[in-house]
Amino acid sequence: MAKRLNTLAARLIIVVVVGQAVLLPMVFRGVLNIVEQSQTGMFIDHVREFSRFLADNFKYDGELVSRDRAVELLDSATLSSNCVYAELWEGQERLYQSDLTSGNLVYNEDFDFNGNDDNVYYLAIPVMVPNRNITLKLGFDEQSTLDQIQLAYQRAFYIFSLYVLISFVLVIWLSIRLTRPLRALQFASREIASGQFDKRLDSDSKIVEIDEMAKDLEIMRRELVGKTERLQAEIEHRMDLEMRRKLLEKQLLQSQKLEMIGTLAGGMAHEFNNILVPIVLYTELAKETLPEDSKTAEQLSRVLRSADRAKDLIGQILTFSRYRTEKKLDPMDLKSVINESLDMLRAVLPRTIEISTHFDFCGLILGDAAQIQQLIVNLCNNAAKAIGDGTGKIALSLVENRIQIVESDNAGDRLPSASVKLTVADTGRGIDSDTLERIFEPFYTTAEVGQGSGLGLAVVHGIVTTHDGDIKVTSEVGSGTIVEVYLPIWQPENNQNRLQQGD
Numbered sequence: 001m002a003k004r005l006n007t008l009a010a011r012l013i014i015v016v017v018v019g020q021a022v023l024l025p026m027v028f029r030g031v032l033n034i035v036e037q038s039q040t041g042m043f044i045d046h047v048r049e050f051s052r053f054l055a056d057n058f059k060y061d062g063e064l065v066s067r068d069r070a071v072e073l074l075d076s077a078t079l080s081s082n083c084v085y086a087e088l089w090e091g092q093e094r095l096y097q098s099d100l101t102s103g104n105l106v107y108n109e110d111f112d113f114n115g116n117d118d119n120v121y122y123l124a125i126p127v128m129v130p131n132r133n134i135t136l137k138l139g140f141d142e143q144s145t146l147d148q149i150q151l152a153y154q155r156a157f158y159i160f161s162l163y164v165l166i167s168f169v170l171v172i173w174l175s176i177r178l179t180r181p182l183r184a185l186q187f188a189s190r191e192i193a194s195g196q197f198d199k200r201l202d203s204d205s206k207i208v209e210i211d212e213m214a215k216d217l218e219i220m221r222r223e224l225v226g227k228t229e230r231l232q233a234e235i236e237h238r239m240d241l242e243m244r245r246k247l248l249e250k251q252l253l254q255s256q257k258l259e260m261i262g263t264l265a266g267g268m269a270h271e272f273n274n275i276l277v278p279i280v281l282y283t284e285l286a287k288e289t290l291p292e293d294s295k296t297a298e299q300l301s302r303v304l305r306s307a308d309r310a311k312d313l314i315g316q317i318l319t320f321s322r323y324r325t326e327k328k329l330d331p332m333d334l335k336s337v338i339n340e341s342l343d344m345l346r347a348v349l350p351r352t353i354e355i356s357t358h359f360d361f362c363g364l365i366l367g368d369a370a371q372i373q374q375l376i377v378n379l380c381n382n383a384a385k386a387i388g389d390g391t392g393k394i395a396l397s398l399v400e401n402r403i404q405i406v407e408s409d410n411a412g413d414r415l416p417s418a419s420v421k422l423t424v425a426d427t428g429r430g431i432d433s434d435t436l437e438r439i440f441e442p443f444y445t446t447a448e449v450g451q452g453s454g455l456g457l458a459v460v461h462g463i464v465t466t467h468d469g470d471i472k473v474t475s476e477v478g479s480g481t482i483v484e485v486y487l488p489i490w491q492p493e494n495n496q497n498r499l500q501q502g503d
Contacts, residue, residue: 012178016171020164028160035152040113043145047123047138050083055125055136058088064129067096074098077138084120085139090132119143185214192221272310280307329467331364331490334372334420335398341376342396349384358397361420364490371463378456379424379483386428386481397423401486419469422485431475439473460485 054077058065065073074086078098086098113121120139127134283303290297342355349355376396383394401421431439440461464471467487475481 012175013168013171016167020167024160024164028156031156031160032153035156036149039145039149039152043121043140043142044113047121047140050077050080051123051125051136051138054138055127058127058134058136059129062130064127064132064134070096071099082141082144083138084141085122085137087137088127089135089137095134113142113145119146181214185217189217276307276310280304283307329366329368332367332369332372334365334367334422334487335359335362337369337372338376338396338398338422341373341380345377345380349380350389352389352391353384353387354391354393355380356393356395358395360397360399363400363420365420365467365487366490367467367487368463371466375460375463375485376422376424378460379485382456383424383426383428383481386426386430388428392427395423395425397421397425399423400489418489418491419486420489422487423482424485425480425482427480430477430479431473431481432477436473436475 054073057073058070060069064070070088074088074096075098077083077086087094088096119142121142122137122139125136125138127136283300287297287300287304290300338357338359342357346355380394380396387394399421401419439457441458461471464485464487469488470486472484472486473481474484
């Protein structure tokens with residue numbers, strides 16, 4: 001309630017009501033006084049003028065008229081001008097009286113209108129006759145004038161009542177006309193504050209001040225909207241840069257971590273290989289000195305088989321650690337290597353797993369065919385393990401990619417302007433976010449003991465890095481995994497130096 005009374009329309013109405021309540025009674029009373037005085041003045045002026053005119057008619061050649069003439073004049077006076085009392089006196093003696101004067105009226109000379117309760121205005125006018133003291137005494141009925149004054153009161157009351165009603169109607173109309181454009185601006189401002197920046201602050205008011213205020217507010221809205229849009233764009237840009245910075249920091253940390261692990265693993269693999277060489281050599285020499293059917297020869301053969309498996313493990317470690325760069329990289333048809341690898345995999349993988357391919361690239365890459373084949377085999381084996389014993393699909397695709405920067409949570413971020421994208425997607429169980437951050441770490445595995453060495457994806461990462469490529473893995477638990485490998489396209493003019501270095 002208090003809030004409604006504080007509105008512009010309510011305050012305008014309250015001001016008008018208070019003003020009318022204070023001023024109207026004073027104005028009304030003043031108008032009534034003017035009307036009363038006007039009617040009274042008109043009445044008094046009329047009776048005095050009439051009385052003087054009548055008094056002058058009682059003289060004839062400087063003498064008082066005859067009795068009959070005097071009575072005739074008195075009767076004529078009572079027949080006109082609301083006169084109810086007419087007498088002619090000389091001193092204290094009444095000479096003549098109008099025959100039409102009713103009753104014995106008590107004479108009270110009255111110079112104030114409506115001064116007595118008899119509603120008769122008494123007046124004494126001297127008749128100028130030499131050597132005589134003659135007075136014309138008249139009484140006039142005040143009721144007709146009082147009725148006119150009462151009628152004027154009623155008319156004034158009606159007029160003031162109509163004025164009050166019209167003033168209230170006008171002030172309500174004016175308050176609506178004033179507040180409607182202001183409320184429209186208020187609602188538009190609220191919508192703008194809620195985020196609807198395209199809402200215009202227009203006003204159809206003919207009032208100059210309101211129209212100019214609406215125009216000024218519209219100019220301010222445009223400026224604020226422009227600044228808000230620029231600020232939002234700057235905030236989004238800064239947020240994008242911050243996310244990019246965090247991503248690059250994460251990638252750098254992961255790259256440094258893998259590089260450190262690879263350096264450590266490569267050094268250990270070389271040392272272990274140096275230790276393994278004399279073991280194999282002396283084992284072979286010892287086996288040659290024994291008959292073939294000797295039990296000791298059989299045991300030495302087992303030692304050699306274990307040494308071969310150790311050599312394979314050392315080769316994988318060296319591949320991850322990028323120590324096997326001494327191999328020559330040659331232009332090769334990636335599609336042919338993929339088909340050869342799949343021919344071998346189809347004989348090994350369960351028949352419940354469907355393998356599909358889509359090749360949209362017929363160019364060449366510069367690489368080591370054996371390592372690329374190992375990369376494909378490792379990725380498909382991991383996909384098959386993720387599918388398990390149930391049915392599933394592994395899809396391989398090969399397309400040309402010309403994106404300068406590839407954003408990845410677990411790989412580098414810059415590629416040559418032209419590269420080929422090898423995608424291996426499966427419908428397996430997927431990888432959770434914690435595991436996804438560590439999938440390229442060597443010896444890290446989620447498989448059961450004895451089911452994997454944890455070097456598969458680490459070797460894949462080493463092969464991709466050796467080929468100056470990039471790798472990106474996206475996965476969600478229950479939605480499968482997508483591995484994208486980016487390898488540079490063979491371009492003779494750009495790869496001439498690398499071929500010479502390989503030779």
